Amino acid sequence: MLRNLLQGAGVITVMSLALAGCQPAERVEVLSGPTMGSTYTIKYVANKTTPAADAAGVVVQNILDEVDRQMSTYRADSDLSRFNKLPAGSCEQMPAPVLELIGYADELSRLSEGRFDITIQPLLNVWGFGPASRDRQIPSEEAISEARSRMGYQHLSIEGNQLCKEVDLKLDLNSIAAGYTVDRIAAKFEDLGIHNYMVEVTGELIAKGKKPDGSPWRIAIEQPLGNGERVLQRVLEIDGWGVNTSGDYRNYFEEDGIRFSHTLDAKTGAPIAHNLAAVTVIDRSAMAADGLGTLLMVLGKDEGMKFVRQHGIAALFVTRENGEFVSHVSPDFEQLFPEQGR
Structure with a gap:
């Protein structure tokens, strides 16, 4: 749109004139x-x-590559994908940008009483819209219930430079990663004049x-x-x-x-x-x-x-x-x- x-x-190419000349x-x-x-x-x-x-x-x-290495859900070796593979009760050191995005996502989740939730990946998968999806179809109530049992932003926490999860969460930052990337590039441009x-x-x-x-x-x-x-x-x-x-x-x-x-x-x-x-x-x-x-x-x-x-x-x-x-x-x-x- x-x-x-x-x-x-x-x-x-434009030319402008000033008192000092061209x-x-x-x-x-x-x-x-x-x-x-x-x-x-x-x-x-x-x-x-x-x-x-x-x-x-x-x-x-360089900025695009860094975001991809850190936040992609389609790269098995990204920081986010490695965290998603960890079992419940795990903590993992994460790059500062990932923690920054998760902190902002948590703010949106709390403001909206959970209507915004980056732990939604299991639900995306069962409906056919996630990285582990195969076919797009209406899932069973059992599949939806199982997916929702592995969701919930309140089960995610930041402890220092580590990200921790109480249950088997799978995170998806696609709802904010592109916007973050735009901000990063704009800030770098300002630094470069x-x-x-x-x-x-x-x-x-x-x-x-x-x-x-x-x-x-x-x-x-x-x-x-x-x-x-x-x-x-x-x-x-x-x-x-x-x-x-x-x-x-x-x-x-x-x-x-x-x-x-x-x-x-x-x-x-x-x-x-x-x-x-x-x-x-x-x-x-x-x-x-x-x-x-x-x-x-x-x-x-x-x-x-x-x-x-x-x-x-x-x-x-x-x-x-x-x-x-x-x-x-x-x-x-x-x-x-x-x-x-x-």
């Missing part, structure tokens, strides 16, 4: 490639003081500053049609904000005419069954926007709107109502984007 609207994605030319450098089973695209404004594209590309790849950029990883993104012509980074939000057709819904001018759009329109299966979303409610053990098609969250942190997007999809529009009002979150909900898509914005979203909120 997020689509970058940047024009002239190749090399853009300023150095600026251009947009583009980095892209595969990651996390999807892709990343990064655009930054380069000049004589910023790293060249090949040097910036090495920095980005790159202050005008758009960083997108698997759909999670953050944009800051302006393009060489002085225009802002514009992000398009599309309606959640899910049929390959693209219909523009909103265009947001982003400067210093992370953006996440979560939806049930791409990853699902149908059985007997009923749609089963990949977004599961940890409390019910089943896919969400409300009319919320998609939600977009804006936050200074892409990791926070990523996690909140998942949580709000679980809550649905009514509960979700109460949650964002209570916590001051900028969110746009898109519901299916009588065969049409209807938008609902939170007060904080309306304040950030008043023209779109009216």
Whole structure:
């Protein structure tokens, strides 16, 4: 649903005049490639003081490789996969970034009374959406019950630099890892003197500053049609904000005419069954926007709107109502984007 609207994605050269004379030319450098089973695209404004594209590309790849080594559920040798293989009652030393993400996930779990839960992997597997899945089908009540017996964020704890589990938990950080990666890359760019950029990883993104012509980074939000057709819904001018759009329109299966979303409610053990098609969250942190997007999809529009009002979150909900898509914005979203909120 997020689509970058940047024009002239190749090399853009502009010249500006000042009292001191001509300023150095600026251009947009583009980095892209595969990651996390999807892709990343990064655009930054380069000049004589910023790293060249090949040097910036090495920095980005190092961060992507580190996240993969630490948090992938599809790599048997990742830190997270090794922890998932440990029996109940085990503790394992974990890298600081993993502990940071688990700490934030615990905060979301407590705020939502367990509706957000990174120990959900056994449930994802039995429904056919996890790394150990084979077929997507409706599982038996016994399979759901067994999976839920191996879940529960309250059975996970951090003790110093160790991660401990009371029961046979299998963790899945996919709901926040991409957003975290975006934040890491953006922070590194700032350290390198790159202050005008758009960083997108698997759909999670953050944009800051302006393009060489002085225009802002514009992000398009599309309606959640899910049929390959693209219909523009909103265009947001982003400067210093992370953006996440979560939806049930791409990853699902149908059985007997009923749609089963990949977004599961940890409390019910089943896919969400409300009319919320998609939600977009804006936050200074892409990791926070990523996690909140998942949580709000679980809550649905009514509960979700109460949650964002209570916590001051900028969110746009898109519901299916009588065969049409209807938008609902939170007060904080309306304040950030008043023209779109009216």
